[in-house]
Amino acid sequence: MPLTSARALAGAAWIPYPSRVTSQGDDYPTSLLSGVEDATSGDDDQPRQGGLGFGLLILRIGLGVIMGAHGLQHLFGAFGGPGVGGFAHVLEMLGYHKQTTLLSWITGITEVAGGALVIVGLFTPLAAAGLAGIAANIVYVKFHGGFFQGDGRGWEFELLLGLCALALVFTGAGSVSLETNTPWRKRPLPFGVISLLLAAAASVVVIVLAR
Template sequence: MLPARRFPVLPDLGLLVGRLALGVIMIAHGWQKLTDTGHAGVTKMFKGLDIPLPSVSAAYATWVELIGGAALVAGVLVPVAGLLLALDMAGAFWFVHMDQGFFSDKGGYEFVLILGATSLMFALAGAGRFSLDSLLFGGRGGRGAAAPDRETVGV
């Protein structure tokens, strides 16, 4: 018999804190692309980096970061937002940071690695019970039908 979790709410609190942190970071990056750099500026930058379809890629990065970040903060459609953000970070890794080494102070990939891995974690784990996904789709963040807690079934 497995011991019952002493504080079963802690994983969901962890997902909430992580969603809020990652969401705010992504919103900030998307907002910066939208308002400071603008679509033309991001497209020009992406073209200079030899990113394929720079105009389409610029729109994708801007809106996925902005809307995906907001989705994480709200906890809505988190698996979809997580997957789209992970793909965004995979592109940043592949086309911009991969050949710059590990450390971000030298243009390396450490920052996009943690953003991408965390995004993928949310794609796989869902939003947790403190989310709109949980309210809308039931269970613990919209990851299908809620499984009974181990405490309630004595496993």
């Protein structure tokens, strides 16, 4: 076999197709890179929105049911509650001496309406702020009774409810709710601050006018 033919066969064995120098402008199918991108995108480090929405739903139901049940006690005497007249007397014992009947109605309606809105997830920052305001007022009037509620004078239970409501003011209702394209769901922080300021102002007005 001629020498040139042997060299040609050897080169063909090592280079089965012509070599090509790639340039920066070459295009490659995105499917070839998708596996690498998926492996390094860090998706496993991101929170699962479905779990977050379900967790907020549990928090909303718990807070709304408890506050709403108290509101039904205060308004209609449900679940062995005192009703409007009895609750007005309780408010007098807590230090409210002016317009206690009106304050009973306002408190009960806020608890029932705010609890219902929180449960379904509608106007959540404002509803949760209203519930937080009620809890803050109770903590204020019971503050000197001590933290624990063993004798009925503590305020740790109201503090817990207020903190749950405060959390919802800034997180919003989450994905499992009636709020889908509302501005406060897209920008929860500024709307939460506004709602909290309104609730704080209302609480101050109640304390000043009713005590």
